[in-house]
Amino acid sequence: MSVLTIAMPKGRIFEEAYELLIQAGFNLPAEMDMSRKLMLEIPEENIRFILAKPMDVPVYVEHGVADIGIAGKDVLLEQGRTVHELLDLKISTCYIASAGLPNTTMNEIAPRIATKYPEIATKYYKGIGEQVEIIELNGSIELAPMIGLADRIVDIVSTGRTLKENGLVEYEHITDVSSRLIANPVSYRLKGERITDLVRRLKPIVNERVDV
């Protein structure tokens, strides 16, 4: 049986997902040495974890160097990669929304949108019949409307606190986001049994957690 490589985002999502796997009955060490290692071998289960930036997980999975992975729906929507989306893990739930200064309308001639998600923003505004100009930023997006770089921002919102603290209000709810289990199309065929088994074991746990 060949090893199953799982690409995981570093940090909090890793810990939550790791916990889910333990609950699903996978024989994983309770304490994980999370030092600076990028690859973790679990010989007991014939599993290998690779730890990547959240944005990079779909890249590893699409190219097939990881069989499966855990990626945010925001990243999947933004990158549009050819991967199978198998299961909603319902962890790190949040949503993507547009926001801006209160009581403002968008510039009529060339509304400008600052965002980390140019694809999602373009698609959304196209869908509601607005042609907008996108300004791609890498972080602290809230700054853009405050100092007049953009009319609106499109960003992840989890509690809405950051928006509030910076004097911004939410305008439109664009889409819900949570972590998803994704698979490489070839691995899904050639290691199909292991992957479907994993999905079957995770599913009830994921659903139970939410119902509580």
Added chain:
Amino acid sequence: MSMIQMFEKPLGMRDTFPAIYEKLENVRKTGRNYLRAHGYEFIKTPTVEYYDTIGKASAIYDASLFKLVDSQGNTLVLRPDMTTPIARVATSKLLKEKIPLRLAYFANVFRAQETEGGRPAEFDQMGIELIGDASVYADAEVILTAAGLMKEFSVPSFKLTIGHAGILQSILNSYTDTDAQAEELRILLVQKNFVGFEEAVLAFELPTMKTQSLLQFIEEASNFLSLSQIEKYVTKNDALLYMKELEVLLTEAGLTDEIAFDFTLASHMNYYTGMLFEVFAAGSGFPIGNGGRYDGLLHSFGQTVGATGFGLRVDRLLEVLPKEFEQESATLVLFEQGAYTKALTKANALRAQGQRVTLQAKASLTNEAAFTAGFSEVVVVGQED
């Protein structure tokens, strides 16, 4: 834009160095012999075609087409696949001479350049088209030929996943309330978005029986080892009987371990009307090839005969080939000053025995070790001996 350096090639383009060239040639030769032995005739079409005909009819996404403009202002495409040009040739000419047609190709095809690595804008494809036969035997032949070709290449572990566009459509139609719902679900399956499928099913608020059936379908229908498992979802119809016949034909031909059925398999092109399949192999993160029945494509060229076929991506095939496929011996005859004639005689004698021989003056070499490294045998010819 940074200045283009002298060593650069256009984005997505690759050179083929001797080692890869030989490997490719080997694949071409093996494949060509195999396909010709199965009654397929090779054909070549132009590298460039009209966007309005081939470009639009092709299964390749519009954004993935490599577009150009000709001197008359027409938009052209570098051929994105071979199926569409072959459909053009077949419908306009060849079908008038003979039906059914068995055509094969080995050709380079093109895709729009992409900035991310691992996505060549030009690569080779090998495949067949069986045009003018709408029977189940034609589909069985295509699947068996695809599997046979993979075996001929000694690909160690491969799998063919077979689905049926008609069966999927009838399942989606019978368990939803509107055509729009069925289409939404079909698109989610094209994207392989199983999570989205479940969400959509729940959001439709269908009768409980329908919801349950769809949820169960999505959970298990992507990995059936036998056709009987799909029967509970569909009322007996022609498509199901057709697939049963196909399964029998494949089993009788000895193809069982390498195939699986996936009734969630859907293509973004609606010209796939019947059976469709994908080819996977360990060692490549991307599918090796795909095929299916595409009667709908022929319709767009004004013909109503059936057509089926498959294509393999040779660049991905190379990644999964076993190592022994590429071995070849080569002899080097090095001659010293004044020994040219003697060395030439020696080299020609070896060549007559069928060996690959390189003849090289020793004095011209600046680094003898590096030069001789690639040869399996080195013969030095001096004046004395």
